[in-house]
Amino acid sequence: MAQTIEATADQAFTHGAGSGRRVINIQPITRIEGHARIAIVLDDEGNVADTRLNIMALRGFEKFIEGRPAEEVPRIVNRICGICPWMHHTASNKAVDGCFGAKIPPAGKKLRELMLVMAQINDKILHFFFLAAPDFVLGPGADYSVRNVLGVVKAAPELAARVVKMRQAGQMMIEKFAGKVIHPVAVVPGGFSKPMTEAERQELLEKSREQLDFAIFCLNWAKKNVFAHLDDATVRLGEITTGFLGTVDPTDGSLNFFEGVLRLMRPDGSYQDFSHLEYAYYLGEHVEDWAYSKFPYARVWGEGFSMDPENPKGIYRVNTLARLNVCDKISTPLAQAELEEFRSRFGRPAQSTMLYHWARLIELLYACEKVVEHLEDPEITDPHVRNPVEPKAGRGVGCVEAPRGTLIHDYSTDKNGLITRANLIVGTTHNVAPMNMSIRQAAQSVIRHGVVTEEALNRVEMAVRCYDP
Amino acid sequence: MPVKVASEWLNSCSGCEVAILNLGETLLTVLPHLEFVHIPVLMDHKYFGQRGEGDLHHLEIPQATVGLISGGIRNQEHLEVAQAMRRSCEIIIALGTCATHGGIPALMNLFDNPALLERYYRTSESTDPHDPPADAVLPPILDRTYALDEKIQVDIYLQGCPPHPDLIAEALTALLEGREPRLPDKSVCDTCPTIRLGKGKLKKLHRFTHNAHYDPAKPLSEMHCLLEQGFQCLGPVTRAGCAGLSGEAPQCIRARVPCQGCYGPVRKDGNQLLDYLNALASNRIDVHSITDRATVLEFSGAHGLLKRRAAGK
Ligand code: SF4
Ligand code: SF4
Ligand code: SF4
Numbered sequence: 212m213a214q215t216i217e218a219t220a221d222q223a224f225t226h227g228a229g230s231g232r233r234v235i236n237i238q239p240i241t242r243i244e245g246h247a248r249i250a251i252v253l254d255d256e257g258n259v260a261d262t263r264l265n266i267m268a269l270r271g272f273e274k275f276i277e278g279r280p281a282e283e284v285p286r287i288v289n290r291i292c293g294i295c296p297w298m299h300h301t302a303s304n305k306a307v308d309g310c311f312g313a314k315i316p317p318a319g320k321k322l323r324e325l326m327l328v329m330a331q332i333n334d335k336i337l338h339f340f341f342l343a344a345p346d347f348v349l350g351p352g353a354d355y356s357v358r359n360v361l362g363v364v365k366a367a368p369e370l371a372a373r374v375v376k377m378r379q380a381g382q383m384m385i386e387k388f389a390g391k392v393i394h395p396v397a398v399v400p401g402g403f404s405k406p407m408t409e410a411e412r413q414e415l416l417e418k419s420r421e422q423l424d425f426a427i428f429c430l431n432w433a434k435k436n437v438f439a440h441l442d443d444a445t446v447r448l449g450e451i452t453t454g455f456l457g458t459v460d461p462t463d464g465s466l467n468f469f470e471g472v473l474r475l476m477r478p479d480g481s482y483q484d485f486s487h488l489e490y491a492y493y494l495g496e497h498v499e500d501w502a503y504s505k506f507p508y509a510r511v512w513g514e515g516f517s518m519d520p521e522n523p524k525g526i527y528r529v530n531t532l533a534r535l536n537v538c539d540k541i542s543t544p545l546a547q548a549e550l551e552e553f554r555s556r557f558g559r560p561a562q563s564t565m566l567y568h569w570a571r572l573i574e575l576l577y578a579c580e581k582v583v584e585h586l587e588d589p590e591i592t593d594p595h596v597r598n599p600v601e602p603k604a605g606r607g608v609g610c611v612e613a614p615r616g617t618l619i620h621d622y623s624t625d626k627n628g629l630i631t632r633a634n635l636i637v638g639t640t641h642n643v644a645p646m647n648m649s650i651r652q653a654a655q656s657v658i659r660h661g662v663v664t665e666e667a668l669n670r671v672e673m674a675v676r677c678y679d680p
Numbered sequence: 681m682p683v684k685v686a687s688e689w690l691n692s693c694s695g696c697e698v699a700i701l702n703l704g705e706t707l708l709t710v711l712p713h714l715e716f717v718h719i720p721v722l723m724d725h726k727y728f729g730q731r732g733e734g735d736l737h738h739l740e741i742p743q744a745t746v747g748l749i750s751g752g753i754r755n756q757e758h759l760e761v762a763q764a765m766r767r768s769c770e771i772i773i774a775l776g777t778c779a780t781h782g783g784i785p786a787l788m789n790l791f792d793n794p795a796l797l798e799r800y801y802r803t804s805e806s807t808d809p810h811d812p813p814a815d816a817v818l819p820p821i822l823d824r825t826y827a828l829d830e831k832i833q834v835d836i837y838l839q840g841c842p843p844h845p846d847l848i849a850e851a852l853t854a855l856l857e858g859r860e861p862r863l864p865d866k867s868v869c870d871t872c873p874t875i876r877l878g879k880g881k882l883k884k885l886h887r888f889t890h891n892a893h894y895d896p897a898k899p900l901s902e903m904h905c906l907l908e909q910g911f912q913c914l915g916p917v918t919r920a921g922c923a924g925l926s927g928e929a930p931q932c933i934r935a936r937v938p939c940q941g942c943y944g945p946v947r948k949d950g951n952q953l954l955d956y957l958n959a960l961a962s963n964r965i966d967v968h969s970i971t972d973r974a975t976v977l978e979f980s981g982a983h984g985l986l987k988r989r990a991a992g993k
């Protein structure tokens with residue numbers, strides 16, 4: 212029987228083809244950063260028989276960086292994502308450092324982390340207010356012509372003006388110091404391309420304190436106006452039970468976007484820590500016939516891969532909620548207080564998919580505190596920011612936490628320092644299987660007996676937007 | 681009457697759309713004059729009806745005066761979306777170097793699809809080896825990465841990866857005022873304040889394995905040109921624009937990093953590699969000292985400029 216359903220579903224999902232079954236195509240999924248679609252197949256009673264979320268892109272970065280000089284690659288692979296180019300740029304540089312055996316001077320490392328954390332700030336503002344907020348400010352059932360950031364601008368002009376201004380200020384802080392903010396070039400194998408002057412530090416510090424004020428405002432605003440009003444159905448939208456993956460500081464298990472050990476947590480909260488060099492032992496990638504994207508899973512659990520919501524196998528999640536679940540604490544005081552409140556309410560690990568938004572704003576607060584901390588450190592202006600590197604044969608694995616999850620860049624080079632092979636696992640990909648499970652859950656909860664409304668379909672998309680793919 | 685705008689992204693990274701948002705407060709002043717009818721990154725208009733039960737053979741994009749498209753064309757869906765945009769929009773703007781010249785994803789044109797699929801699905805270190813996903817359930821991948829104008833007619837080209845917000849603002853304002861946009865048409869070097877001493881000493885390029893020589897306390901106008909320092913700076917063969925329209929310096933140069941050519945060729949139909957070889961040769965710099973020629977075309981590899989290497993490579 213299962214086989215017949217599969218066969219019919221396959222037909223139904225076929226690009227451009229139809230079948231006897233009723234199929235709903237949410238295409239494209241909107242207010243996300245990538246290209247994806249959802250197909251929902253209804254059975255004869257009009258209930259959800261099957262669902263699929265498909266990531267549509269296959270650009271081939273892993274292949275076409277073969278042969279390129281490794282030091283050039285960090286400013287090629289940043290084009291994987293125009294929203295988190297700093298994270299790819301940084302992970303890639305770390306991988307090249309590994310290939311060339313580079314040692315990074317302390318100020319070079321500090322500048323790398325500072326830029327990465329600053330970029331996280333802008334991303335979180337962008338996601339929460341421009342992409343996610345319309346569902347909450349205008350409501351999930353508002354007409355699509357107003358349920359967008361322009362609608363938010365009309366409904367809450369003062370808030371919108373402040374958000375636009377602060378995000379813009381954040382982008383300009385990076386651009387002014389590092390030249391290029393979208394598709395950066397300032398992180399280089401061996402360190403950073405330019406030191407920070409004292410005047411630049413003072414100017415950025417002043418602005419970063421304004422950002423911190425803004426982050427506090429955002430979190431309070433969202434708690435009062437969004438999170439306090441979530442009804443039970445919304446809180447449970449897309450809820451699934453999974454494990455989690457994120458990076459923590461090896462010494463005290465605190466949240467760390469920039470470096471540390473990878474922590475893989477099981478649904479019961481037990482976990483294993485591992486070095487990025489061991490990623491392929493702990494994680495595997497499954498392939499389905501119907502998706503270009505792969506489906507990472509926890510290979511080390513030894514249970515294989517399954518997206519069956521009743522009995523998932525190997526499924527873990529990444530991104531904001533995952534990081535807050537795996538970390539033991541947060542090293543900055545305001546964010547730590549928020550984490551404690553969050554944990555006391557939702558436990559550890561928290562599983563509700565909607566909590567990704569809340570976790571995102573706690574991370575925004577952490578990022579702002581962290582930036583101030585870095586800029587208060589006068590040693591960040593040490594002019595020694597890069598050690599020369601020597602192209603040679605080697606292997607390097609570079610990891611960082613992107614807004615969308617753990618990035619893994621694994622490269623090998625030949626004796627001339629040209630890339631011979633590369634393997635990448637990028638943030639959103641880790642969440643492809645969980646997103647598929649969440650849309651199944653969401654679709655089943657909002658579509659019954661053949662009644663399909665625009666609001667119901669938007670609710671299915673809301674489950675996806677939590678993951679910010 | 682606000683101008684209707686439709687926006688799409690194809691084989692792209694969303695950086696071009698973030699560049700639009702980076703107009704910041706300027707965006708808030710232009711917005712009342714624009715009416716977005718379709719823009720997947722911000723708005724929930726769907727291809728096959730809002731309830732997802734429309735005809736899958738008929739991808740619907742509302743009529744608009746202006747169509748913004750970022751990204752090149754890599755699969756059948758990109759092609760269909762591009763064609764639908766062309767049918768619905770009076771003026772098509774190719775937004776960003778991926779759309780105008782293929783951009784970074786056109787590096788894929790050095791390889792063929794079987795090599796990609798083999799690596800991606802069979803030999804990758806973390807992947808359980810599997811047949812590549814079947815085409816029937818997915819938009820088929822085209823034989824290579826195309827710039828937009830290889831498949832549909834383009835009216836305005838906005839080069840840049842991504843285009844500077846000043847250029848986007850100028851293009852939008854020009855459209856609102858019913859005139860041609862005034863975009864930079866010289867080279868990055870023309871906007872670069874560094875000191876050039878002229879022909880002479882440099883014989884070979886070297887790789888960017890150490891930082892440039894400069895005094896961080898001093899402005900760029902006191903830094904020696906990075907090409908003359910021996911780095912592969914593509915400023916001479918790259919379209920100006922990243923310095924914006926208010927007299928800033930080129931963005932990478934501000935980071936003290938050589939230009940990688942992200943605005944594509946100076947003349948729209950130019951060839952950055954040929955131009956660079958000529959520029960080096962006329963300055964008596966050894967053209968064989970370029971480590972990897974593909975990097976000179978890494979933003980403009982569509983239009984048949986980057987080709988497959990011999991089998992096995
Ligand atoms: S031109 Fe650059 S920013 Fe625009 S889509 Fe292409 S890679 Fe992204
Ligand atoms: S070659 Fe590079 S550094 Fe020299 S003038 Fe041109 S852009 Fe500036
Ligand atoms: S300097 Fe060159 S690579 Fe850098 S932003 Fe400008 S055009 Fe692009």
